[in-house]
Amino acid sequence: MSAQKGRATVKERAELALNDEFLVKAVKFTTERLRNGKKNASAEHGNWDEWRERGRQIRLHTIAHLDYYLNLFVENARANGVHVHFADKGEDAVAIAMDIAQRKAAKTVVKSKSMVSEELHLNHALEQIGVEAIETDLGEYIIQLAGEMPSHIVIPAIHKNRYQIADLLSEVAGEKLEADTTVLAGFVRKKLREKFLEADIGMTGCNFAIAETGSMVLFENEGNARMVTTVPKTQITLMGMERIIPSFEDLEVMATLLPRSATGQKLTMYMSAITGPKRTADADGPEEMHIIIVDNGRSLQLGDPEFQELLNCIRCGACLNACPVYRHIGGHAYGSTYSGPIGAVLTPALNKNVAEWDDIANASSLCGACYEACPVKIPLHEMLIYLRRRKVETGNGKAVETAGMKGFAALTGSSAAMKAALAIGKIGQRLVVRGGEIRTKLGPLKGWNSYRVTPSLPRRSFRDRWEKLNREVDADRPQMAPDMKRRMEQIVKERGKGGGGHGGH
Amino acid sequence: MADINRQTGAAGGESERAAWLAEMERASRAKQETFMNGIAARLRHPRMTSKPAQPVRGAPDFWRTFDWTPEERVERFEANWRSVGGHTARAKDLAEAGRFIAERAQELSARIIVRQDQAELASLGLESSVPDAEVSVWNADEDVAWKARAAEADIGVVIADQALAYTGTVVVRSAPNKGRSVSLLPTVLFILIPAERLGTRLGEALIPMDEGGRDALPAGVHFITGPSRSSDIENDLTIGVHGPGVVYAVIIG
Incomplete structure (x- = not known):
């Protein structure tokens, strides 16, 4: 499901991310700035917890009555002249969008930021039928040129510096562009303006959909979403089925929470409420407007007491900025469209993919910073625990971790075994120690070393010195399980032969 | 074109x-x-x-009575607008606002100006006060490709339907004589705000949208809170990425 599945696990991708010094610095800097911006903005606004509770109540109520509110939205949007479509799965949404594009004989589609479109990998599908899909958000445009995925929900090109960006844009320009922000942004403005004017279709996401009027609402800073909904003759909006709120009155709460939580702004530079295609006498706006309502795993959370609140998410990214794990490893390490704490829960939840839980749910320190940051109070840290519990309940618990913990209990419970294991460790570690630390994720330390670094064993350990004093007590300790003992002995024998030493992986 | x-x-x-x-x-x-x-x-x-009973709707109660005096609104609106990189000006009437815009247009050597087709904007007299520029009136002529015209314009001139001081936001509603493109495509934008349309909270613009209902809504209602901006390149703030980079809020009265 992800473009970066080549590196199979979060751990491996995290290793990649951690080795990239610029990424680590850039992510820390940006998330720090956004986080401070949010803190200042929410403190300045005052009564923040009351607003959060308000936001939570509105989202809870809407989701609990989603059949009513979504249906009301659909009826009103139709009455406004919008063509509404439903997609159970990602492929269905892609098929509908492609059908519209083909019927229009479209050559180009200009897009403003849409997480749903990322989720569906729509650009790729459009390319296959010869339609050029152009991302117009500055950051999205840059990563599209680089052929990468967004690494942050709000600042997608967070991992690129201006020299890298200048190189990418110079290729498009056919001349060397200075690595100066103003020059680079100026070039993109000119280049994309041509694209806006010649595009057949404008494609957007949807921040909120107003049930009582059938309107869709977009928050943005650059003006590209306004371009996409003003200039092309056809507009397609991709909307997650849970984006609904009842009224514009409720939008005041969301407009108070979302920008402050995302970037620390009082409001984004543009907030647009689009109600149907252009009126007959209007001279701009789309003549034809489609809204594709996407399920793609969302309805699986409905009626689930532990995960229904996931659908309350307003996609602000505050949990990413607050998360110590995200700040350290960056978005790409999560290997999916949604990263950070929300991604760690949402990705497996949308996919009902148990194998994925194994991996992503562990990329969290369960510190609760995500919950504290969340403007609609989604208990993400609790959900991460539910995920871990479910994976164990369904028998998909990490066999390695379980065996590892059992083994650890047996070892620490028996000093003879401990001694034997330490001896094996001292031999075995020669293969894996780098600079006095063990960072390998192979063999017995696999799970443990994911986000921690085990110090290498000293040549003469405390345990060696303790040996004498403990000798008498040894007899009372439980013995190592016979099969484990056999395995350990086998390993020692293998090592003795000087073979492999790769822990059988 | x-x-x-x-x-x-x-x-x-x-x-x-x-x-x-x-x-x-x-x-x-x-x-x-x-x-x-x-x-x-x-x-x-x-x-x-x-319809289910909605136990919680809209902003908290304490917020609904929050209001600034007209003087505070102007002061706070201007402070907010400037804090995001916008420019502000005061004019006692439309004639003075017209002179202010004409001066800026001449300084910038504007070639094309697009304005909405509204009586207040006609009374600015830009057609005669900026003789070097071609002044287009939105949708006044069927044969013009209006989106392209706005895209090549140096200056756009619109009048706000409403403005809100707490967030420093201007509201513009689309109509046949009020193009969405006019506040979006030109390089420089002038937004005239009659002082009596300047309120405090966002809700003052949003709640009437519910009350009027679906039929009363235009295709686009746009809330503008400053110049187009982006921090996507190394967190370095850039102004005017897609929309206007220079935006004047001119409060009248």
């Missing part, structure tokens, strides 16, 4: 297209039932067809 009314042709005639859209609509209506029934089943309740 670029012709953006390109004919695609390949999709067949209008009637074929209408038939396809009608077919899509039939499919959509059929799907709608199973989609909504599926949601109701998951939520473990019978399909809800009447």
